[in-house]
Amino acid sequence: MNKSYGTHVALKDFDLSVDQGLIFGLLGPNGAGKTTFIRIVNQIIDQDSGEILIKGQPLKMRHVRNIGYLPEERGLYKTMKVKEQLLYFARIKGLSKQDAIERISNWLEKLNLIQWKDNKIQDLSKGMAQKVQFIATVIHQPDLLILDEPFSGFDPVNAEIIKNEILELKRKGTTIILSTHRMESVELLCDHIAMINKSRKILDGPVKTIKNQAKTNQFRVKMTVEDQTNVPPWGDVVAGEGHVEFTISLNGQQPNALLANLMQYGEILGFEEIVPSIEEIFIQKINESDEG
Amino acid sequence: MKGKIFLVIKREYLARVKKRSFLLATIITPLIFPTILGLFLWIAMSDVSPESRKFIEVVDENNAYFLENNESFTFSYGGLNREEARELVNDGDRFGFLYIPELNLDQPTGITFYSEEIAPISMITSLEAALKNKIEEFRLFASGIDPDVLSSLKTNIKISAVILGEPGGERVSNSVVNYAVGFLAGILIYTFIFVYGNQIMQGVIEEKSSRIIEILVSSLKPFQLMMGKIIGIGAVGLTQFLIWILLISAISSLVVGYFGMKMPQQELMEMSGQQDLLPGAGQEGMVEILQMVQGIDFIQLTLTFLIYFVGGYLLYGAFFAAIGAAVDSPSDAQQFMFPVTIPLLIAYMGLFIFVLDDPNSNVSFWLSIIPFTSPVAMMGRVSFGVPWEQLAISIGLLVAGFLFTTWLAGKIYRIGILVHGSKVGYKVLWKWLKDNS
Numbered sequence: 001m002n003k004s005y006g007t008h009v010a011l012k013d014f015d016l017s018v019d020q021g022l023i024f025g026l027l028g029p030n031g032a033g034k035t036t037f038i039r040i041v042n043q044i045i046d047q048d049s050g051e052i053l054i055k056g057q058p059l060k061m062r063h064v065r066n067i068g069y070l071p072e073e074r075g076l077y078k079t080m081k082v083k084e085q086l087l088y089f090a091r092i093k094g095l096s097k098q099d100a101i102e103r104i105s106n107w108l109e110k111l112n113l114i115q116w117k118d119n120k121i122q123d124l125s126k127g128m129a130q131k132v133q134f135i136a137t138v139i140h141q142p143d144l145l146i147l148d149e150p151f152s153g154f155d156p157v158n159a160e161i162i163k164n165e166i167l168e169l170k171r172k173g174t175t176i177i178l179s180t181h182r183m184e185s186v187e188l189l190c191d192h193i194a195m196i197n198k199s200r201k202i203l204d205g206p207v208k209t210i211k212n213q214a215k216t217n218q219f220r221v222k223m224t225v226e227d228q229t230n231v232p233p234w235g236d237v238v239a240g241e242g243h244v245e246f247t248i249s250l251n252g253q254q255p256n257a258l259l260a261n262l263m264q265y266g267e268i269l270g271f272e273e274i275v276p277s278i279e280e281i282f283i284q285k286i287n288e289s290d291e292g
Numbered sequence: 293m294k295g296k297i298f299l300v301i302k303r304e305y306l307a308r309v310k311k312r313s314f315l316l317a318t319i320i321t322p323l324i325f326p327t328i329l330g331l332f333l334w335i336a337m338s339d340v341s342p343e344s345r346k347f348i349e350v351v352d353e354n355n356a357y358f359l360e361n362n363e364s365f366t367f368s369y370g371g372l373n374r375e376e377a378r379e380l381v382n383d384g385d386r387f388g389f390l391y392i393p394e395l396n397l398d399q400p401t402g403i404t405f406y407s408e409e410i411a412p413i414s415m416i417t418s419l420e421a422a423l424k425n426k427i428e429e430f431r432l433f434a435s436g437i438d439p440d441v442l443s444s445l446k447t448n449i450k451i452s453a454v455i456l457g458e459p460g461g462e463r464v465s466n467s468v469v470n471y472a473v474g475f476l477a478g479i480l481i482y483t484f485i486f487v488y489g490n491q492i493m494q495g496v497i498e499e500k501s502s503r504i505i506e507i508l509v510s511s512l513k514p515f516q517l518m519m520g521k522i523i524g525i526g527a528v529g530l531t532q533f534l535i536w537i538l539l540i541s542a543i544s545s546l547v548v549g550y551f552g553m554k555m556p557q558q559e560l561m562e563m564s565g566q567q568d569l570l571p572g573a574g575q576e577g578m579v580e581i582l583q584m585v586q587g588i589d590f591i592q593l594t595l596t597f598l599i600y601f602v603g604g605y606l607l608y609g610a611f612f613a614a615i616g617a618a619v620d621s622p623s624d625a626q627q628f629m630f631p632v633t634i635p636l637l638i639a640y641m642g643l644f645i646f647v648l649d650d651p652n653s654n655v656s657f658w659l660s661i662i663p664f665t666s667p668v669a670m671m672g673r674v675s676f677g678v679p680w681e682q683l684a685i686s687i688g689l690l691v692a693g694f695l696f697t698t699w700l701a702g703k704i705y706r707i708g709i710l711v712h713g714s715k716v717g718y719k720v721l722w723k724w725l726k727d728n729s
Contacts, residue, residue, distance in 0.1 A: 005714075039506070039710075042506070042509075042510055043509070043510070044506055044509055044510075044710050045710060064510045065510060065511055067510060069506065069507060069510060071503045071506045071507065073502075073503045074502075074503070075499070075502035075503035075504035075505070075506065075507060076502065076504065077307065077498070077502075077504065078498075078502075079307065079311070080303075080307060088299065088303050089507065091296075091299050092296055092299055092300075092508060092511045092512060093511045094511065136507065137507075
């Protein structure tokens with residue numbers, strides 16, 4: 001699809017395929033076009049060209065009702081009480097009153113908000129309000145969940161709680177699109193990622209494949225050396241207390257062959273392949289595409 | 293989907309009615325009217341009490357002009373000269389003294405009032421009137437008319453205006469009471485449209501700027517959201533209005549009742565019990581006012597008020613919603629307020645300049661027919677009596693008017709509510725209107 005605002009191109013020849021039941025990470029710097037894509041999927045705005053298919057059918061308003069959307073800029077009625085607010089959103093999304101009340105109290109219990117149920121949103125901390133927003137997003141048990149920066153505003157403890165809830169929803173079969181620039185959460189959560197930069201997709205694939213492709217075939221070795229004069233001749237050696245650490249390249253060998261070779265010099269304490277983090281891949285790819 | 297509009301209406305309604313500020317405004321506002329009424333009555337009563345009467349020394353060189361004491365003045369004739377009178381005034385024993393030189397009845401000049409404080413114009417005027425009467429009497433007497441004949445000629449006259457209707461159904465009318473009713477009803481509608489229109493706008497801006505709208509649009513059409521908000525807030529206004537009517541009438545009757553008992557016209561109050569709508573001569577004051585108030589068809593008035601209140605509110609409410617959707621913050625809304633404020637102001641000014649002055653003039657007619665001004669202008673006419681076919685045309689046009697503005701506003705709202713950060717001017721609004729996708 002394509003989308004531009006006046007002269008500004010927000011999405012250029014953009015295409016994406018999200019597998020059912022997986023967590024799909026949408027990465028990209030600010031202003032790359034992530035939110036534009038999400039808003040198009042939610043039918044908040046229209047694309048200029050292109051189409052969206054859900055399970056093979058063109059996206060319609062009735063599909064959107066099965067989407068749970070957590071916008072990046074959180075919105076709640078500040079002067080409404082937590083319980084009333086959630087009830088309103090749940091009812092708007094089509095739940096019966098009874099169902100809604102039951103699910104709301106379950107969720108409030110789960111996220112430790114039950115004692116705040118009669119407080120107004122404006123009296124809650126930012127993190128608590130975020131939790132309320134999260135409940136509002138998932139209360140109608142959507143098939144597709146779109147979370148725009150779900151961890152912003154959370155302390156590590158609460159971020160962990162939300163992360164576990166997201167994984168729990170995945171186990172129950174929810175497809176989740178996660179838009180974020182918090183890379184550590186991507187690595188832990190996502191099965192598949194796509195990167196957007198300057199309105200174009202620059203990378204798309206399963207997390208494992210992407211990480212494999214980014215491998216540099218280098219290993220970090222930690223070992224004791226029996227004879228200090230006979231040190232393996234590779235890499236920058238850092239001497240520790242009774243051991244040394246260095247990085248070594250495979251140079252076409254199999255890892256086992258390299259390991260056997262190293263064992264001649266002493267006892268191996270650690271042997272670990274160096275795989276760049278998603279964050280490193282991200283920065284590298286962005287720089288590449290900016291230069292290209 | 294209809295159920296969802298109802299959910300929106302319910303939320304908008306309860307969110308406002310449950311607020312403490314709603315309770316305060318609802319209770320305090322109706323207290324203001326009776327308080328002011330009570331205050332006026334209290335001041336009026338204490339004004340005629342003897343303490344506030346002005347003592348005035350009369351220095352009359354003719355020894356003939358004996359003015360009668362009344363509610364406002366007590367005159368004393370001490371036969372003093374001007375210097376002695378001046379001393380009395382200086383000592384504070386008299387408010388002032390009136391000096392009447394030897395008068396030539398054909399050309400009475402040189403009458404002077406001396407006082408320490410500036411004498412109110414109303415006081416000078418009533419002194420002038422009293423003296424004028426005396427001088428005229430002297431002149432008539434001088435031209436040979438018997439004083440007995442003179443006093444028998446004096447009479448008080450009062451015209452009661454009656455609107456012709458079914459035999460026996462004549463109503464006592466008075467343009468002052470009609471004026472007051474039309475004035476109040478017109479102002480009320482004008483104020484309501486502004487106050488509640490603003491609430492619509494604030495509410496829309498809140499939903500837009502907090503992105504609540506982005507969560508809601510997946511489950512609701514923007515138009516449903518807009519209508520839900522307009523209707524919900526309108527219901528708040530109606531609720532407030534109904535509570536006010538109850539409170540005002542309860543408290544006002546208490547206040548009037550309390551002061552009524554203490555007023556000198558007490559006996560007149562008692563006479564108001566009689567049902568004869570055509571007053572005989574001599575019935576004045578309270579009775580007449582009460583009869584004129586009874587003469588107003590309150591059921592018709594309330595009904596038309598409700599129709600124009602709801603119609604006018606819907607007509608302008610849609611505009612306020614569209615403005616809220618087009619801007620990012622209340623301060624940006626100013627630039628679009630113009631097209632809303634101008635017709636309302638025309639209606640407001642028209643109410644005072646044309647409608648209340650002459651409810652049946654051409655201008656009044658058109659102001660009460662055109663939907664943008666009719667809610668305010670027609671209320672100014674209703675208490676004077678409006679032909680039903682004019683009412684029908686006016687109400688019909690008002691309904692068509694708010695359907696049109698709602699349709700128009702819906703187009704702006706639908707797009708505006710999701711647009712952020714871009715500068716929106718009239719050009720952009722026009723583009724949104726033409727956009728039919």
